[in-house]
Amino acid sequence: MTAIRATNLSKHYGKTAAVTDLSFDVEPGQVTGFLGPNGAGKSTTMRMILGLDRPTGGGVLVDGKPYGELRHPLRKVGALLDAKAVHGGRSARNHLLAIAQSNAIPAARVEEVLELVGLSTVAKRRIGGFSLGMSQRLGIAAALLGDPEILLFDEPVNGLDPDGILWIRTLMRKLAADGRAVFVSSHLMSEMAQTADHLVVIGKGRLIADTSVQEFIGRSSQGYVRVRSPRLAEVAELIKGAELHPDHLRVTGVEPLEIGTATARAGLPLEELTFVRPSLEAAYMELTKDSLEFSS
Amino acid sequence: MMDVIRSEWTKIRSVRSTMWTLACAGLLLIGFSILLTVSIANSAGEPPTGIEAARVTLSGTLFAQLALATFGVLVISSEYRTGSIRTTFMAVPQRLRVLSAKIVVFTVVTLVVSAVSALAAFLVGGPLILGTAALGDPGVAQVVVGTSLYLTASGLFGLALGALIRHTPGAVVSVIALILVLPQVTSMLPGDLGRTVHHHFTSNAGLQVIAPNPDNPLGPWSGYGVYLAWIAVTLVVAAVLMRRRDA
Numbered sequence: 001m002t003a004i005r006a007t008n009l010s011k012h013y014g015k016t017a018a019v020t021d022l023s024f025d026v027e028p029g030q031v032t033g034f035l036g037p038n039g040a041g042k043s044t045t046m047r048m049i050l051g052l053d054r055p056t057g058g059g060v061l062v063d064g065k066p067y068g069e070l071r072h073p074l075r076k077v078g079a080l081l082d083a084k085a086v087h088g089g090r091s092a093r094n095h096l097l098a099i100a101q102s103n104a105i106p107a108a109r110v111e112e113v114l115e116l117v118g119l120s121t122v123a124k125r126r127i128g129g130f131s132l133g134m135s136q137r138l139g140i141a142a143a144l145l146g147d148p149e150i151l152l153f154d155e156p157v158n159g160l161d162p163d164g165i166l167w168i169r170t171l172m173r174k175l176a177a178d179g180r181a182v183f184v185s186s187h188l189m190s191e192m193a194q195t196a197d198h199l200v201v202i203g204k205g206r207l208i209a210d211t212s213v214q215e216f217i218g219r220s221s222q223g224y225v226r227v228r229s230p231r232l233a234e235v236a237e238l239i240k241g242a243e244l245h246p247d248h249l250r251v252t253g254v255e256p257l258e259i260g261t262a263t264a265r266a267g268l269p270l271e272e273l274t275f276v277r278p279s280l281e282a283a284y285m286e287l288t289k290d291s292l293e294f295s296s
Numbered sequence: 297m298m299d300v301i302r303s304e305w306t307k308i309r310s311v312r313s314t315m316w317t318l319a320c321a322g323l324l325l326i327g328f329s330i331l332l333t334v335s336i337a338n339s340a341g342e343p344p345t346g347i348e349a350a351r352v353t354l355s356g357t358l359f360a361q362l363a364l365a366t367f368g369v370l371v372i373s374s375e376y377r378t379g380s381i382r383t384t385f386m387a388v389p390q391r392l393r394v395l396s397a398k399i400v401v402f403t404v405v406t407l408v409v410s411a412v413s414a415l416a417a418f419l420v421g422g423p424l425i426l427g428t429a430a431l432g433d434p435g436v437a438q439v440v441v442g443t444s445l446y447l448t449a450s451g452l453f454g455l456a457l458g459a460l461i462r463h464t465p466g467a468v469v470s471v472i473a474l475i476l477v478l479p480q481v482t483s484m485l486p487g488d489l490g491r492t493v494h495h496h497f498t499s500n501a502g503l504q505v506i507a508p509n510p511d512n513p514l515g516p517w518s519g520y521g522v523y524l525a526w527i528a529v530t531l532v533v534a535a536v537l538m539r540r541r542d543a
Contacts, residue, residue, distance in 0.1 A: 051389045052382055053542040068389040079386060085379030087311060094310035102303035102387040142383065
C-alpha cells in the first residue's frame, strides 16, 4: 500500500502560496528524497502530512487515512521535524517516556531506542545541554519509538559533522531495506544522490519532478560522449555533431557504440570512449533555477 | 485517554518549573500566615478568633494564586515556546484529548498542593501561633477547603489563558490583569450594571468562597461557580482555537 499519498495539496497564507496543487506518492521499501531550495514548501508539506497544519486545498493520506484518524499514530509513522524543538529541562529518558506513554508503547522500548542511537549513557542528562548531533539522535530515537512503517525526516543532516551524516545516511538505507517508507527532505542534491531511490522535487511550492533518481538525471540534461584519439581531427570529421576540444571530442546525441563502430570501420584508433553523465547536482540546478525564491 | 494522562503526568513531573512554582505557592501561603499572625500576636489588642483568624492565616492566597496561575500557563505555553507541541500533537492528533489530559493532571496536582499548603498555613498561624482558632470552629473548614478550591481554579485560569495565548509572557500578564488588576478597576464602573460587573468579575466572585464581601450578592458557592464559569468559557474558546490553528 502507498505509504503517503498527497493529492492536490495546497497551503496558502493569505495571498502567499506556500504549497500549490502538490500531488505525489511515497512508496514503502525505498528512500524518497523530498528536494527543493530553501523556502520551497518542504516543511509545510511535512507538517500537513502529519496533521499539524491544515491544508487550504486538497489532502494527504497516510496509509490510506488522514493522519488525524490514526489511533496511536506513532506506531505507524515516525517523524523528526526539528531536533531542537524539545523542552530542555527534561532528561532524554523522560522525554522519550512521555512520548511512548501517549501511544501505549512499553517503557522498555525507550531503553531500546536509546541504545540504538547511542544515547544510553546520557539518558539521565537534561537535553538542553545536548549538542546538535545528540539532539538529532534523540529526535531519531523518538521517531523510531513505535517501530513505524513510515518515517519522515526534515533536513536530518543539517549542521551535522561527517560522522553524523554517514550514520543517518546508513540508518535511512537500512530502514528502507527493512521495507519501510522513508521520506526525507533536503535542499542539497548531493546528499540525496547518496541516499535516495526516488525523488520528489519542488520549487516555489509546486511539483517540478516526481521520478527515480536515474530518470531525473537523464531527463533534465543530456550526457555526452568524450572521445580521445591520437588522430582526433580525423575522428571529428567522421562523427556528426562532434565538438572539437584541444585534447578530446565532445559528442552529444550519439551512442558510444555508434562512435566505436564508425571509428573501427575507418581504422581509427581510440584512446578513450566515455559516456559522461551529468552530475545530479547539475541536473537539479538546471531544474530549479527558475523556481528559486531569491536568486543571486 | 489513560495513555495521554500518563504521558502528561510524566511531562509535568519531569520539569523543574513544576517544583519551583508549586514550592513558591506553598511558601507564600505559609510564609504570609506566619508573618501576619506573629505580628498580630506581638501587638496589643484582641487577636481575631475562629473563622476570622482562619482568613488572616490564609491571606497569602492573593500571591500564591499568581504562582499557581504561572504554573498553569507554563504547563501549556512551554510546549509552544520550545516547539515540542508538535511532537505532542503528532503523538496525539486528537488535540482536545491532550488539553483534557493536561487539565486532569494539572487539577489533581494543584488541588493536592493547594489543600496541603492551605491546611498547613492555617494550622501554623491559627492553632499554633495565635491559639485562637481550631479546625473544628464553625466555618473554618469551609474557608480552608474554599482556599484550596479557589487556588486550583486560579491555576486553571492560567492554563486556559496559556492554551489561548500560547505565549508565556502574554499569558502571565493576562492572568495577572484578569485576577488581580481588573477586579479592582471594575469597582469604578458606574451604575447598577457597573456594580453587577464588578461583583461578577473573576476573583471578586471567586473570593466569596473564602472571605465574602457583604456588598456582593453572590454567596460563597455561587460566587465560586461564577469564577469557574469565567474559566470554562476561556477553556472552550482555547479548545476551539486549538483544534483549528496550525501547530
